[in-house]
Amino acid sequence: MERTNTFTIDDHQKLWELADNCARLYNEVNFERRQAYIRYKRFSWHPKHLYEKYAPIIGSATAQQIINKNNEAWRSFLSLKRLEAQGRLPPHIARASMPRYWKRNGGRELRIIIRSDCYRVDDEYLYLPKGLRLRYKGELKWHGMQGRLEIIYDDVDEAWRGFMAVKVGKPPLRGGDKPLYIDLGVINLATIWFDGLKQPIAYSGRAVLADWWYWTKRIAREQSRLAKVNRAKTSRRLRRLYRVRQRRFRHAVNAMIEAIVEDAYALGISKIVLGKLKGIRKNNHDSKANSIINNFWSFSYIIRRFKEKAEEYGIEVKEGGEYRTSSVCPRCCSKNTAAKGRLFKCLSCGLEAHRDSVGVLNIARLHEGEVNGAVAHPLLLRWNGMRWKPKRAMNNQPMKTLEARISRLQPWRVSTVFT
């Protein structure tokens, strides 16, 4: 599986020159292809004249990497185009559009691509072609077979960032065929349950939502200030606010995903079933929640991160079938149910449950058919800006090992959780 080491790289004049020429090559290749595609619906995958023009300036390996990068963009455009013709575009893509240029805020987007065998890193330095040696900051988290290196200029933080692809081996499988079920939402970011868990565990989205909303308001204020003062649409400050909002959201989400997947691995779970998200948009009456849902990326981000994290632990992630979150009884499948506030009652079998639990239990029911013994009220965990905790915080000692964390620091996971 492929992972990425990221780090920041010390500034150097040569990076600016190299990146500018990489962007020129990319944009020239892209320009010719867009023209050819509009006129003839086809183009050459090997623009020899451009390769020969740029190879002496940026090196033949890098020139080829840049052309390959543009090839990738066109390949995915062409396959989207085929899906579009069949009416099968993914729901979050309105239409297939031709690959864009490397442009940003009126200038060229600065990117360099270095082939896997053309660079080297040690504990302190990054060694690039032509004897360029640059200091970098950041931990190389992944070790394995080195892939290509992308160096991108981040104009919000005004820093060069390296993204180094690494191929790493998969961890050994733990066996065990018990799936973990996860219902994704907004009021609760995730509610999880597996056979043997006394009560579902819900990760409350309220604090994360409030934080998102706070930064959204600051973004709106900055936007109206810009419009009044400069008649501008964007500024570095605005881009920074967007980034802060995104980082804070992602921090909470990643902490949640890490806790869920690490515990799943420790408990010998081999498969995660994610409830399908369809229908959430319609069913939600909370306008703040809707504002977040409409930023569709956040859900696709959560799903992607679940898959990536689970893959590190050799756990398979399946996107489960569509379910009716709160209208079907998870015990007897009856549709004769009633909801009042956050409470759910089945009028056929008498089951009373918290609505937050019903969704995840229904995913389990659709998958296996048995949810006996599961308690109807979820254990609610809250985000405090640092970590996910139950309402009443317990032991606060630093964690050493995963086992210690599960048995001591988060006793609710083990002692209150098993029947």
Ligand SMILES: [Zn+2]
């Ligand atoms: Zn029932």
